[in-house]
Amino acid sequence: MTSTGMTDGPSTGAGAPTIDTDVAVVGAGPTGLLLAGDLAEAGVRVTLVERRPRAITNLTRAFAVHARTLEVLDARDLADELIRTGTTVTRQRLFGSASLRLSGLRSRFPCLLITPQYEVEALLERRARAAGVEFRHETTLRALRQDADGVTAELAPADGGVLRLRARYLVGTDGVRSTVRQQVGLPFPGRSVIRSLVLADVRLSEPPREVPMADGTGDAFAFLAPFGDGWYRMIGWDRHRRLPDDAPVELDEIRDITRRALGSDFGMHDARWLSRFHSDERQAPAYRVGRVLLAGDAAHVHSPAGGQGMNTGLQDAANLSWKLAAVVRGDADDPEALLDSYQAERHPVGKAAVRSSGLIVRLAMVRTPLGRAARTAAARLVSTGPVSARVIGRLTGIGIAYGARRGAHRLTGRRAPDLALAEGRLYELLREGAFVLVAPRGTEPAAPEIATAPGKVIRTTWTNPARRTALLIRPDAHIAWAQD
Structure with missing residues (x-):
């Protein structure tokens, strides 16, 4: 170039x-x-x-890489290298004993990767x-x-x-x-939804058996996740400490919030980063x-x-x-x-991201015993059945689909899974930055979109001849057109 x-x-x-x-x-x-x-x-x-x-x-706030983002990186031949820098978890604990199980995701990456933004x-x-x-x-x-x-x-x-x-x-x-x-x-437009959040990267003498974990008491909540190298990220909030972003943070404050929200401070020590910030909802x-x-x-x-x-x-x-x-x-x-x-x-x-993250924060801030009981019940409902699948799909990005014109095939706009093809995996072919036409062996699909797709088109075949749907897949791995 x-x-x-x-x-x-x-x-x-x-x-x-x-x-x-x-x-x-x-x-x-x-x-x-x-x-x-x-x-x-x-x-x-x-x-x-x-x-x-x-x-x-090495100072960073972001640390979670969801399944859809790993797929995006896989289409650039970067995902496997990034995974080696962190730790993967297959279950995200919610309030109380409820949790979201990611291991059932229909993806090459049925997990959450925890690795520093840097x-x-x-x-x-x-x-x-x-x-x-x-x-x-x-x-x-x-x-x-x-x-x-x-x-x-x-x-x-x-x-x-x-x-x-x-x-x-x-x-x-x-x-x-x-x-x-x-x-x-x-x-x-928008507003500050919560002030004086505290953040720390710490070591633990007594690590919890199940992480990531998050919970709240109404006056405090905390989130704890492992980086996989002995360091843990803690994010917390104390209703009674509303301080400006530049107010100093002490490890004792972090320990106190964690004990109140999670029941233990797990022997926190050796903080390498302490910070205070506020969280806005704006778009x-x-x-x-x-x-x-x-x-x-x-x-x-x-x-x-x-x-x-x-x-x-x-x-x-x-x-x-x-x-x-x-x-x-x-x-x-x-x-x-x-x-x-x-x-x-x-x-x-x-x-949708603004709304869903805001809902989680508001649930964490629920103050009354009745409200916390309702939150626990809702978390259990979300962690099971079809509701769980929808929530996981939205949170991980796997379920995100784009709108399609009237009369389009039901798959149009959806994320394409990593299909096994005669020429290899779909996401390996997407590394060329091109549209990919996937068709059943021996067929010649007639798609008007094929002629007008920006850039070149790769034509390939299913390895499984029983599949009967042709797909035109965009470079971002969403389906542009489909035909049975």
Whole structure:
């Protein structure tokens, strides 16, 4: 892939150099790194702008990687490497003795992976650099404007001066305080749902037998999960300690909350990170304004309950990247409709994540004995039968499906499982970043979508001739078309 070029040209600062690129991505967290890497591998020139210096910090809030995200990473040949950095669990304990069993998921990854966010970022950064992404660290976005042909951004490097960046499209993956979102005038409606959450990475002298675990008493709740290397992540809240985010956190406070919520502090010691933060529920009304798009926390933010934040952002990137690449390469018959489909498909998913994580937090905060009894009963109901399957599908991302036009086959829009094919596994073929046509051996399915699919199509066959459904599968492993 060719690196983005530098040219001299008009600038908001006289004589400022210009970075010329196809797509600018602002924000080098997990969402931005996955998006930039996808685009670069598709032959798109990408510049990734990040205000922080180049460094992978070991301080991180996100730690849960759900099954659908592991599938997304598997389609990029990254999942197995990431799994080696953490620990997998097949059951998530709910309030009381109830739990969600993940081992029944119809996925190559019937589990939850617990690994620090910095491991995800390190893996995605290596991939992005290998693909040819041009990184601009210690560089701040100061302003942007767009016209019919592209976006012009004014950048401020840490060493002074002004850079002018010109791109066909710009994507903001720059977090909850997104400068990109502010520059295009999008509001971020919502509110703070809970204040003075505390977070710590600790060691335990007496680890619990079943983790992850979460519970609450009404005045306190706590969540505990293992990283697999002797360290544990604890997130807690005390109704009687409403302190600002910059108030110091002591290990004694962490121990006290854990004892009250979980019945023991498990011999906590040697905290390597202590932090206090608040949790908002917010979502931008639009993920696209002309040639500027939003993804990840820049588009939606919610409580850490359920561990959906990083996962939703990575899945945003997987949905957007192939569409944006097709538009930039000129492969899309209707570029506007294709980009609009990102908003249509991902905005409802972000809304659902805000709601579900908020519900978990509100259940944890239930104060009365009657309320806690009702919560325990509800948790038991959720952990069994068809209700459990729906909840697990939503939480893990396996059950997420996109809308389809009237009269479409019932499978259209659904996630495609990792089918065994004559040429290998489906998710191995998806590593080419292309549409995949899966058909019963000896058939020639007539799909009007095949001719108009952005990018190339791989034709393959079922290894099981008894299957009678042909599928056209998008690069993000959702079904574009099906025919019996």
